[in-house]
Amino acid sequence: MKKILAALVAFAALTAAAPAPGADLGSGRYYKGPAYEPAMAVARWTGFYIGGHLGGAFSGSNNFNGAVLSDSSARLLGGVQAGLDWQFAPNWVLGTEGQYSWLGKNNLTATFPGGYVYTNDQRGLGSITARIGYTWGPGLAYVKGGYAYSDNAERVTLGGVPTAFLLDGNHSNGYTVGAGVEYMFVPNWSVKGEYMYYNFGSSRFVTPVALAPFGSFTTEDHTLKLGVNYRFNFASPVVARY
Template sequence: MKTFLLGAAALLALAAPAAAADIPARPYTKAPAYTAPQVVYNWTGFYIGGHVGGAFAGDNTFQSSDARFLGGVQGGFDYQFAPNWVVGIEAQYSWLPSNNHGILFPAGTLVTSNTDQLGSVTGRVGYTWGPALVYAKGGYAWRNNNFGASVGGVPTAVTTTGNNKDGYTVGAGLEYMFAPNWSAKAEYQYYNFGNTTVTAGPADVVGVRGREDEHTVKVGVNYRFGWGGPAASRY
């Protein structure tokens, strides 16, 4: 019996390598390549922010063409659709320091048309790709303006027509989402408040007519609530 068991064990030992040789080798499988998640940017939502920049008079009949600093705030709402178009509405307010340079007329009359506040409510439409948005805007504009005249440093009365506080504005810009819920923008905005004509006052300014407008360049930052900023990741 012992001899039989030893013989069977020896037979199994000899058969095992042969059986193993008949088992095919496990095929090599390459690990799948890593795919980075795709960030989806969504411009839909409310936002608030601030801006700084400069203003330049478009017509120097009554205003100095020197650049003036401006700063202010803005807020609005955007809606993204179809899928790369964005429409929205924005309210904006800018403050400008007083401009006391004025324009000196031939007979010595100094006229100042000083706009120290600008406001607007505009619609805007834009096209986005990823974190960038290029847009155009336009709508209602408002200003606070002080029109006056002096001779030899002494204020003198003048009467005008026009000199509107209400007008229109158009502009365009580029906005970029640089972090979740945060975007930065650069824009040009033009304000037009019609024409002002002096109808009574010193002889050298009576009948003078000038356009009341402003060209502005601004940079700003917005904080976007809710859906603004990277909305999700796709794998």
């Protein structure tokens, strides 16, 4: 019995003297596991995108020396867009975009003395623009500008009968400027709202000669659009931060 008690006392003494496991971890080196944050906090805009839009178009109020050409009436529009963005700095994005909008039917008409009537059915608006924007994570505010195209279907009638005509200006090609805001609400998907102004220059009639004295008119449009884009080549849903 005495030998057993002596052995137990010795074992207890050795156990008390042994260092506790991990007691000196504070003095050694250790590694912290990765922390994760949502991709939206570090959204990346670099990549290609495609999408669609809906909105309204409003023609500028123009006239031939008092002969009304348009009444600024609103038309529905819908279209598609595709583009490429490059986030070249933490808060700056540079890009280019092609866009086409189909317009609801709205014949812009000018009636002249003598029975001549000029009609322009503007069927669509296209553009190729550059844009630059300021980003804060999932948000992007931008301005844009570039080439614009107007798909016009024009005619002149005399007493209801179509007649030949010639204009001295090309009001199908022009320019556009605009601004908008885009927001990436989930990875790879964004929504946007934008305003664009289109100007296609001034034109006047060369023939019929009876219309030449009435001067020139300017073709211009104002549009408001809401759109959605699907974006390729973005960051993964999570990123590691050490």
